[in-house]
Amino acid sequence: MGEIKTYTISIFTENHVGLLNRITIIFTKRRLNIESLNTSESEIKGIHRFTIVVNVSEETVIKLVKQIEKQIEVVRAFYHIDEETVFQEIALYKVHTNTIVNGIKVESLIRDNHARILAIENDFIIIEKTGRKEETNDLLKKLEPYGIMEFVRSGRVSVTKPLEHMGSLLKIK
Amino acid sequence: MGAPSTLESTKTNTSIELSGAEAVIKSLIHEDVDLLFGYPGGAIMPVYDALYNYQNELKHILTRHEQGAIHAAQGYARASGKAGVVIATSGPGATNLITGIADAQIDSTPLVCITGQVISQLLGTDGFQETDVIGISMPVTKWNYQVTSAEEIPEAIAKAFYIARSGRPGPVLIDITKDAQFAQLNFDYKKCESIRSYEPIPTTDQNSLKKAAELVNNSKKPFMIFGQGVILSGAEKELNQVVEKTGIPAASTVLGLSALPTTHPQYVGMVGMHGNYGPNLLTNECDVLIAVGMRFDDRVTGDLKRYCKQAKIIHIEVDPSEINKNVRCDIPLLGDAKEVLQSLLPLVNSNTHPDWIDEFEKCEKIEFEKIVQKEFFPKSDQISMGEVLNKINNITKGDSIVVTDVGQHQMISCRYAQYNYSRSSITSGGLGTMGFCLPAAIGAKLAQPLRQVIAIVGDGGFQMTLQELGTIKQFGIDIKIIILNNEFLGMVRQWQELFFEKRYAHTEMQNPDFIAISKGYGLESKKVSKRDELNNALEEMLSFDGSYLLEVKVGKEDNVFPMVATGASVSEVRLE
Numbered sequence: 001m002g003e004i005k006t007y008t009i010s011i012f013t014e015n016h017v018g019l020l021n022r023i024t025i026i027f028t029k030r031r032l033n034i035e036s037l038n039t040s041e042s043e044i045k046g047i048h049r050f051t052i053v054v055n056v057s058e059e060t061v062i063k064l065v066k067q068i069e070k071q072i073e074v075v076r077a078f079y080h081i082d083e084e085t086v087f088q089e090i091a092l093y094k095v096h097t098n099t100i101v102n103g104i105k106v107e108s109l110i111r112d113n114h115a116r117i118l119a120i121e122n123d124f125i126i127i128e129k130t131g132r133k134e135e136t137n138d139l140l141k142k143l144e145p146y147g148i149m150e151f152v153r154s155g156r157v158s159v160t161k162p163l164e165h166m167g168s169l170l171k172i173k
Numbered sequence: 174m175g176a177p178s179t180l181e182s183t184k185t186n187t188s189i190e191l192s193g194a195e196a197v198i199k200s201l202i203h204e205d206v207d208l209l210f211g212y213p214g215g216a217i218m219p220v221y222d223a224l225y226n227y228q229n230e231l232k233h234i235l236t237r238h239e240q241g242a243i244h245a246a247q248g249y250a251r252a253s254g255k256a257g258v259v260i261a262t263s264g265p266g267a268t269n270l271i272t273g274i275a276d277a278q279i280d281s282t283p284l285v286c287i288t289g290q291v292i293s294q295l296l297g298t299d300g301f302q303e304t305d306v307i308g309i310s311m312p313v314t315k316w317n318y319q320v321t322s323a324e325e326i327p328e329a330i331a332k333a334f335y336i337a338r339s340g341r342p343g344p345v346l347i348d349i350t351k352d353a354q355f356a357q358l359n360f361d362y363k364k365c366e367s368i369r370s371y372e373p374i375p376t377t378d379q380n381s382l383k384k385a386a387e388l389v390n391n392s393k394k395p396f397m398i399f400g401q402g403v404i405l406s407g408a409e410k411e412l413n414q415v416v417e418k419t420g421i422p423a424a425s426t427v428l429g430l431s432a433l434p435t436t437h438p439q440y441v442g443m444v445g446m447h448g449n450y451g452p453n454l455l456t457n458e459c460d461v462l463i464a465v466g467m468r469f470d471d472r473v474t475g476d477l478k479r480y481c482k483q484a485k486i487i488h489i490e491v492d493p494s495e496i497n498k499n500v501r502c503d504i505p506l507l508g509d510a511k512e513v514l515q516s517l518l519p520l521v522n523s524n525t526h527p528d529w530i531d532e533f534e535k536c537e538k539i540e541f542e543k544i545v546q547k548e549f550f551p552k553s554d555q556i557s558m559g560e561v562l563n564k565i566n567n568i569t570k571g572d573s574i575v576v577t578d579v580g581q582h583q584m585i586s587c588r589y590a591q592y593n594y595s596r597s598s599i600t601s602g603g604l605g606t607m608g609f610c611l612p613a614a615i616g617a618k619l620a621q622p623l624r625q626v627i628a629i630v631g632d633g634g635f636q637m638t639l640q641e642l643g644t645i646k647q648f649g650i651d652i653k654i655i656i657l658n659n660e661f662l663g664m665v666r667q668w669q670e671l672f673f674e675k676r677y678a679h680t681e682m683q684n685p686d687f688i689a690i691s692k693g694y695g696l697e698s699k700k701v702s703k704r705d706e707l708n709n710a711l712e713e714m715l716s717f718d719g720s721y722l723l724e725v726k727v728g729k730e731d732n733v734f735p736m737v738a739t740g741a742s743v744s745e746v747r748l749e
Contacts, residue, residue: 014370017319018307025312066494072316072336075370 002057006035007079008087008158009065011050012042014073023050023074026067032056036089038155047075053156080160087158091136092118093127093143094150100125106146113139124149188361193323194219194354197287198227200330203362204285206258208249208619210234210242214262215302217289219354221260234619234648237640239266241612243273244638247282248616251599252574254407256283256337257616263289264302267348268309272606274344275313279603280428281405283342285333286310292352293321306348315343323356327363335365340373341492342405375493377508377516385487385504386520388461394529395421396459396484398444398452398473401428401602402466402491402510409433409595411514412465418518420525422533424452426467428602431592435571441533444743446472447584450544450735451536453746456481458532465489466510469499470603479742489513543748544734548585555728556704558582558657562589564711565627565655573625574599574617578610578634581663584733586629596621608637614652615644625653625715632658632684642694645720653714654722656687659729667732691722702726 013019020039027034035053042049054061061079068077097120100106110117115129129139136153191199197220201209211233213221224233236242239261246257257277261270267288277284291300307319316336320329326349333345389395403412409432416423416433422441423433433440442449444456453475456462462484467473474480477499488495488502489510496505506513548559562585565573571591576599577583583600592598599617601609614628635656645652662680669677691698697717701710707725714721736747 018311018317021308021311029312063494063498066496066498070492070494072368072371 002059004055004057006053006055006082007058007061008082008085008156009050009052009054009061009068009077009079010158010160011052011068011077012044012075013048013050014075015041015046015048016073019048019071019073020050022071023052023068026064027054030060030064032060032064036155038157040157051156051158078160080158084162085158085160087132087156088130089133089136089154089156090128090130091140091151091153093129093140093148094124095127095143095146095148097121097123097125099146106143109139109142113142115139188359190357191360192219192223192354193326193349193356193358194223196323196326196358196360197330197349197354198223198231199360200327200362201258202227202230203364204256204330204334206231206256208232208234209258209260210236210245210249210616211260212236212239212242212262212266214266214289216263216291216351217260217266217287217354219351220287220289220349234615234644236612236615237643238638239269240272240608241615241638241641241644243270243284243286244276244606244609244612245616245619245641245644246284247273247277247280247609248576248599248613249620250277250282250284250616251613252596252617253620254596255620256285256334258285258287260287261289262302263291263306264304266302267304267306270346271309271313272604274310274346276601276604276606276609277344278313278315280601281342281401282344283337284344285330285337286344286346288346288348289354290319290348290350293350294352296321296350306346310346313344314346317346317348320347320349320353323353323358326353326358327360328365331363331365332368335368336371340371374491374509375507377506377513381504381506382513382516382520385463385506386517388485388487388504389419389421389463390522390524392461393526394459395419395461395463395526396452396455397421397423397463397465398426398456398467399423399429399432399465400426400467401432402489403429403432404595406466406491406510408466408509408511408514411511411518413437414518415514415521418523419521420523420530421463422526422530424449426470426473426602427587427600429467430587430598431595434593435591436593439530442537443587444473445470446475446737447588447733447735448737449537449588450540450746450748451533453735453737453743454536455532457483457742457744459484461485461487463487463489465514466491468495471499474499475737475741475743475745479744481743540735540748551728553728554704555731556702556707556725557731558585558727559589560704561655561657561707561711561725561727562586564708565715566591568712568715569625569627573597573627574621576600576610576614576617576626576628578630579605579607580631580634581659581667581731581733582629582631582657584664607634610634611638611641611654612644614654615641615650618650618652626651627715628652628654630654630656631663632656632660632682632687633662635687636684639690642691642696642722646695650720651718652720653717654720655714656722656724657727658684658687658724659727659731660684661729663731664733666730670730670732671738687722687724696720696722698722698724700724700726
């Protein structure tokens with residue numbers, strides 16, 4: 001089956017109700033877990049973009065992309081390994097306000113990890129960190145001793161490195 | 174979101190104002206539909222009401238169950254090459270279509286299904302007969318769409334027909350809320366000719382064509398397997414030309430049957446689990462395999478690790494996702510089978526392969542001695558399924574359309590029935606849907622009223638959709654129904670015998686009096702259990718003017734061979 005790797009699948013679609021379901025069915029039918037999923041508009045007017053991360057073999061990701069492209073309202077789908085893309089995720093951490101008031105350590109943690117404070121309330125503060133999963137995980141571990149009230153991480157957003165514009169590959173008439 | 178974007182263009186001077194329901198009917202007529210199958214109910218009543226005014230243009234066949242309607246539409250589509258059309262109501266009406274939709278999806282049958290839906294304000298409230306048919310049908314439709322305003326109807330239906338028919342055909346479903354059926358719109362119909370995100374026929378790579386021809390020209394033992402793709406693209410003539418010019422032996426998949434006449438000298442039979450001995454065995458002997466419009470189903474390939482590893486594989490296919498899906502392919506030839514075969518024809522050399530064909534003939538002889546002979550001329554008193562098929566062939570000479578259900582009788586029919594014309598074998602291949610036969614035969618007969626339609630069905634499958642005898646009677650549809658009754662779910666029993674130590678768990682059936690049932694529906698019928706009555710009974714049935722049901726009692730524990738058991742290689746095809 002080949003080596004299991006992390007692949008980012010970028011899907012360009014019409015913006016229609018139900019298409020998300022049509023795409024996820026392709027994964028669930030094959031018992032494949034989606035690591036992360038993000039949808040947004042793309043640079044092309046009226047064209048929506050899905051970014052899906054999966055850990056599979058190249059043979060499997062090729063089959064997935066073909067099945068995705070087979071959907072009527074999918075314009076094109078591409079897959080890339082991490083080295084071929086620039087990608088980020090955003091993580092939010094909610095911690096007690098007193099951890100920052102009482103401890104200098106947390107403040108330096110935020111600085112050293114290139115995170116920032118998004119909001120300060122009487123009882124809690126929200127820290128934001130953008131980066132790769134390992135980086136946001138790393139900060140999560142470091143903050144854990146101080147007590148984390150809530151943690152959330154977004155799906156991956158990714159753009160490809162080659163200069164060629166993805167839009168030019170879409171062949172939209 | 175999702176509203177078709179060109180609504181402005183429909184508001185031209187030629188447009189007329191009518192209800193959404195009438196727009197459905199007018200749209201169907203614009204798509205050259207003259208026959209549809211269906212079953213009314215609350216949420217589709219406006220469409221049925223509109224249908225009342227168009228009875229001359231649009232014939233509606235009222236089946237006895239929505240499953241009957243959809244299988245009939247499948248039979249119609251398979252026999253005619255047109256899209257089958259079904260209408261049903263919301264909730265149970267819609268869910269009863271699902272089996273047929275799944276069957277059509279896996280067997281690439283063009284269908285347009287129109288379901289009624291609760292009024293749009295009730296969507297998501299668990300209203301009476303509300304079901305999320307869009308969600309339920311999503312994995313088994315080529316495309317589906319929910320219409321919530323009347324203005325969307327013409328464009329949605331135009332898209333539905335275009336998608337169902339083009340490229341690799343398949344079922345589509347349009348769900349229309351009841352308020353959209355009642356509302357008025359300015360109707361102007363424009364056929365859909367393209368969708369920007371959809372490429373139905375991929376372009377064929379010219380270089381690959383040359384390479385493929387070169388492989389074929391240098392091959393000593395080329396072998397062709399053709400599937401339904403040939404029939405769907407109307408490539409029967411081109412298939413014949415390539416086969417005859419190259420001298421290649423050609424075998425069919427279950428769904429490819431009748432694309433090449435069974436009497437063709439280079440036709441070597443059927444591949445697959447219960448296919449013929451030679452084509453299965455010699456798949457692992459050929460040096461080049463040309464697969465035309467087929468998808469290497471597991472019932473065709475057996476163990477993939479030991480399937481055709483020695484050969485170069487050329488795959489002619491319209492659906493790019495089928496390339497390298499199950500079997501690695503050396504030269505993919507993407508495109509419409511007809512066009513690809515046309516392009517290939519001038520590139521291949523005239524050739525013959527007498528020694529190689531001889532190997533198939535040797536296998537055929539072995540199969541005849543070990544299996545066919547015993548089935549056609551059994552020593553036991555009990556009638557065998559094979560002998561019924563043999564006698565049918567002797568009478569029809571291969572001119573009939575044979576529709577089957579699923580199980581032992583299906584495999585026997587596919588093995589032995591003769592076909593002179595394309596679109597003469599209609600069977601549920603990929604999904605293996607019991608209950609398919611009787612309604613599908615209705616559709617086939619309505620599609621081809623001048624041809625004889627023989628429905629061959631087991632006692633199990635017949636009882637899944639026998640209510641359609643009512644439809645046959647009401648519309649005077651002439652079908653010759655043969656129940657091959659072994660009082661068992663025969664194929665499951667065969668597996669229990671071979672792989673489950675004869676533990677016959679829930680496969681024996683106490684059957685009703687099929688003749689009494691037939692009489693109850695007002696149909697002619699006869700029961701035969703003795704060999705010397707069989708031929709006359711078949712002749713009487715096949716020459717009868719109108720529908721006729723013949724029950725034939727066959728051996729209870731007969732098995733179908735050859736067989737490539739699950740997990741076995743095609744080289745391990747068993748003769749007993």
